[in-house]
Amino acid sequence: MTRTATPSAADGTFDKADSPGIGAGRPGFLWAAPAAVFFALFAIVPLIMVAVLSFARWDGLSSPEFAGLDNWKLLFDDPVMIKSLWLSVLLTVLGVLVQTPLSILLGVWAAGHQRNRAVLSAIYFVPMLLSVAAVSVLWRAVLDPNFGVPAQATWLFGDGNLFGTQAGAIGVLVFVSTWQFTPLHTLIYQGAARAVPQVLYQAAQIDGAGTVRQFVHITLPQLRNSIITSMILMVVGGLTTFDTVLILTQGGPGSDTTISAYYMYQKAFKSFDYGSASAIALLLVLVSTLISLIVVRLSGYDKMRSTMEGL
Amino acid sequence: MRRRRPNYFAGFGSLVWLLVVGLPLYVMLIATFQSRPDYAANGPLAFPGHFTLDNYIKDLNSGFAQYFLNTVVVTVCVVGIVVLLVPPLAYTIVRSRGRVTTTVFRLFLLGLAIPSQAVIVPMFFVISEAGLYDNLIGVILPTAAFAMPVCALILTGVMRDITPDLYEAMTMDGASPRRIFFRLVLPLSRSGISTIVVFSALQAWNGFLFPLVLTQSAETKVITLGLYDFQTEHGVDTPGLLAAVVLSMLPVLIVYLFARRALVQGLMGVGGK
Numbered sequence: 338m339t340r341t342a343t344p345s346a347a348d349g350t351f352d353k354a355d356s357p358g359i360g361a362g363r364p365g366f367l368w369a370a371p372a373a374v375f376f377a378l379f380a381i382v383p384l385i386m387v388a389v390l391s392f393a394r395w396d397g398l399s400s401p402e403f404a405g406l407d408n409w410k411l412l413f414d415d416p417v418m419i420k421s422l423w424l425s426v427l428l429t430v431l432g433v434l435v436q437t438p439l440s441i442l443l444g445v446w447a448a449g450h451q452r453n454r455a456v457l458s459a460i461y462f463v464p465m466l467l468s469v470a471a472v473s474v475l476w477r478a479v480l481d482p483n484f485g486v487p488a489q490a491t492w493l494f495g496d497g498n499l500f501g502t503q504a505g506a507i508g509v510l511v512f513v514s515t516w517q518f519t520p521l522h523t524l525i526y527q528g529a530a531r532a533v534p535q536v537l538y539q540a541a542q543i544d545g546a547g548t549v550r551q552f553v554h555i556t557l558p559q560l561r562n563s564i565i566t567s568m569i570l571m572v573v574g575g576l577t578t579f580d581t582v583l584i585l586t587q588g589g590p591g592s593d594t595t596i597s598a599y600y601m602y603q604k605a606f607k608s609f610d611y612g613s614a615s616a617i618a619l620l621l622v623l624v625s626t627l628i629s630l631i632v633v634r635l636s637g638y639d640k641m642r643s644t645m646e647g648l
Numbered sequence: 649m650r651r652r653r654p655n656y657f658a659g660f661g662s663l664v665w666l667l668v669v670g671l672p673l674y675v676m677l678i679a680t681f682q683s684r685p686d687y688a689a690n691g692p693l694a695f696p697g698h699f700t701l702d703n704y705i706k707d708l709n710s711g712f713a714q715y716f717l718n719t720v721v722v723t724v725c726v727v728g729i730v731v732l733l734v735p736p737l738a739y740t741i742v743r744s745r746g747r748v749t750t751t752v753f754r755l756f757l758l759g760l761a762i763p764s765q766a767v768i769v770p771m772f773f774v775i776s777e778a779g780l781y782d783n784l785i786g787v788i789l790p791t792a793a794f795a796m797p798v799c800a801l802i803l804t805g806v807m808r809d810i811t812p813d814l815y816e817a818m819t820m821d822g823a824s825p826r827r828i829f830f831r832l833v834l835p836l837s838r839s840g841i842s843t844i845v846v847f848s849a850l851q852a853w854n855g856f857l858f859p860l861v862l863t864q865s866a867e868t869k870v871i872t873l874g875l876y877d878f879q880t881e882h883g884v885d886t887p888g889l890l891a892a893v894v895l896s897m898l899p900v901l902i903v904y905l906f907a908r909r910a911l912v913q914g915l916m917g918v919g920g921k
Contacts, residue, residue, distance in 0.1 A: 364740045364825040366748045372737035372796065373752045375729075379774070379793030380759050386770035397773075443665065446658050457662055459908065461669055466900045466911070468854030470872035471893045474879050478679070478886045479672045479692065486675065489691050516668065524912070548655065577763040580856045584876055598765050605769045606861065618766040626761055 384622075390615035397609050408616040417592050418600060418617070424507075425596040425621075429575030431511045433568055440519050440567065444526020445556055458527075465520035473584035476513045503593035506586045510594060513581060518574065522567045529563035530556060569632055573625045597621055680704065680891040687887050703891035711866055712892055715874035719853060719896075722788055722870055726852035727845055729792040730799050734844060737796075738803035739833050743815070743825075753804075759797035764790070768861050775862050786862045787855070787870065795851045799844040806840030807833060843913045846903075850911075853900060871896045 391408055395401035412418045447458040464472060479485050480499055487494035499505040537555045546554065579598040582588060588595035588603070595603070597617055605614035675692045680703050682696040690696065741753045764771075771790055772781075780786030810833065818828050834841075856872045863869065869877070875896060878889050904911050 363743050363745065364736070364829070366740070366744065366746055366752075368736045368825070368829075369740035369744070369749060369752050372733040372800070373755065375733060375789075376756065376759060376793050376796050379771070379790045380762055380767065380796075381755060383767035383770035383774060384762055386773075387767055390770065442661065446662060454662075457666060461665065462912070463673065463901070463904070464669060466850075466904055467897050468856060468872045470854070470856045470875050471896050474875045474889060475672055475676055475893050477879065477883075478890055479675050481886065484688055484692065484884075484886055486671075486692050489693060516672075573761075573763065577765045579765050584879065601765070602768070605772075611769050614769050618769060622762065622766045625763070629761075 387615045387618050387622075390612055391619045393612050393615075395611045397611055401612070404612060408612045412613060412616055412620070417595060418597070420592065421595050421597045421600040424594060425576050425578075425598070428507065428510060428514075428578065428596055429572055431507070432514055432575045433571045435511060435515050436519055436522055436571060437564065437568065439515065440522035441526050441557075441560065441564070443519065443523040445530045445552065445560075447523060447527045448530035458523075461523065462520045464517045465524075467517070469517065469580040470584060472517045473513060473581050476509070476516070477585055480509060500586060501590060503590065506590060506594045509585060510578075510581055513585060514575070514578065518571075522571070525563050525567050526560060529560050533559045565632060569629045572628050572632070576621055576625045576628075676890045676893060679887045680894055682887055684885060684887055703887045704895065706888055707892045707895060711869070712871065712874055712895055714866065715869045715871045716895065718784060718867075718869060719871045721784055722791065722855070722859075723849050723852040725784075725788045726792045726795060727849050729788070730795055730844060730848040731841065733792075734796060734799045734803055735834065735837070735841065736829065738800055738807050738837075739829055741800070741804050742807040742810075753800075756797045756800045759794075760801070762794075764794050764857055768857060771858070772861050780862075782863050782865055782868050784863075784868055787859050787868075788852075790858050790862075791852050791855050792848070795848040799848060802843055802847070803837060803840045806837045806843075810836050839913075842910050846907075846910050846913070850900070 390401065392404060392406070393401040394404040394407065443461065447454055447461075467475075480487060482488065482496075482498040482500070487499060499509050533556060537559070538551055541551050541555055577598050578596060579602060582594055582596055582599045583602070586594045588599050598621060601614045601617040601621070604610045604617065678694075678696055679687055679692060681699045681701070682690070683698070683700055683702065686696060686698060737752075737756075740749055775781055775786040775790070778786070780789070814832055814836075815828065818832055823831070854872065855870070856876070859868075859870045859873045860876070863873070871892075875889070875892055878885075878892055882888065900911075
């Protein structure tokens with residue numbers, strides 16, 4: 338390739354200069370129309386409807402009526418809702434705190450080209466292939482107080498009923514999410530760690546830096562962009578966790594693990610209060626978008642500072 | 649390559665993680681080959697003395713064969729829709745200079761940020777109004793729609809890598825957009841297309857929320873929902889339940905065994921979500 342101009346600029350010039358018409362050889366909008374219409378119908382329209390419904394009173398039978406800010410006021414007066422928000426944040430933060438270090442270590446480890454690492458990585462990957470439903474059902478059985486592993490290992494699990502206390506139930510939820518989603522984040526870090534320029538390590542070795550110092554001073558800073566990507570995924574995933582809670586704890590004991598996404602499901606499909614449910618849904622979308630934006634801004638990710646700087 | 653002393657910390661850590669990943673899978677597998685009384689008596693960790701396939705046979709006869717088939721139908725249709733709609737979309741996004749196309753692309757990027765949980769309430773009414781409640785089509789349509797943004801992103805990435813010279817050469821020869829699409833773009837994006845096939849198939853196979861809310865009868869039950877119902881109805885039959893879990897995983901694991909690369913790339917797509 339000896340092209341010097343950017344491809345798009347080159348393209349534009351070419352079209353204007355030589356083509357019979359500006360759009361010659363280029364697809365018209367009709368090419369995208371089927372996909373766009375389909376997607377709008379089943380994703381964008383429902384999203385708009387959620388926003389509208391969050392200002393309506395609706396039981397699903399009669400027609401919805403405008404309720405102003407009633408749903409929103411009720412939500413913020415509802416102790417279960419407030420609790421669910423804190424629980425969502427708690428679960429998300431715990432998830433990030435546990436999964437980030439773990440997946441960085443595993444990812445950097447898996448980035449090595451040793452044979453045993455490749456084989457083990459292939460096994461580590463399995464949880465990611467399984468559905469959340471299957472994983473939750475599996476762990477529910479494995480951790481069953483009477484027939485599961487805790488009954489065999491009382492020295493580790495006490496009375497064995499992990500689902501009976503709030504701390505235990507939260508621990509289970511964080512652990513199961515970690516078990517399932519660590520491979521994904523590991524994969525992200527593995528790719529990033531392999532992209533770190535080898536010169537940096539060679540230079541560090543000449544300077545006499547050991548494995549640990551190389552990891553802290555070279556690998557970690559170089560992984561910055563991946564840490565942000567992976568954290569945003571964890572935050573959005575954490576705040577919208579639903580299946581895991583439904584299958585593992587049903588929000589219990591009591592409402593001790595009723596996080597917002599699960600509370601929304603209950604509001605809609607158990608108490609048939611579709612207005613409030615829509616308000617919660619919209620709130621979740623707004624909060625997760627906001628947090629993602631904050632993470633991006635705080636980290637300077639939006640400025641796209643290259644990790645190649647200083648090379 | 650330089651020789652390093654073995655990294656004991658990494659070695660130890662990797663074995664611990666192997667245990668964490670492997671233990672539940674081991675418990676699951678051995679439980680499914682035991683009768684219920686044996687499992688209760690031996691506990692989850694003991695190797696079974698008496699092997700049996702009864703759990704699998706029982707599950708298949710009590711509806712899981714049907715659920716399995718339903719999941720296959722959903723998966724095939726979702727993949728079909730995605731493969732039919734997304735390549736022309738990605739081609740337009742990459743090649744068209746129109747304003748509308750930019751807007752469409754932004755719309756799909758916005759779609760990346762919409763979790764399916766957030767739209768489940770209106771989706772329930774859209775599908776009910778369309779008369780598709782408790783119908784597999786009602787599961788297929790939203791599942792396909794929600795797989796599309798990531799697939800579009802993956803495929804535009806691949807199509808952007810096709811050098812402009814190739815397009816120019818074909819345009820010079822007077823090729824129509826259609827001809828360019830079929831003769832140039834499709835053949836050169838084969839790897840991307842296999843990635844979106846894998847990604848959308850995984851989404852459909854493992855999908856839970858849409859079937860949970862949009863179906864109710866046994867005729868339309870997909871396998872993930874079958875697991876959930878099995879657990880709530882006969883939660884004490886652990887071997888039977890876990891055999892159903894194994895059945896639900898089997899196809900994905902088999903694909904993983906034979907097409908690991910495509911599957912891992914498809915999962916990186918999940919990462920994009």
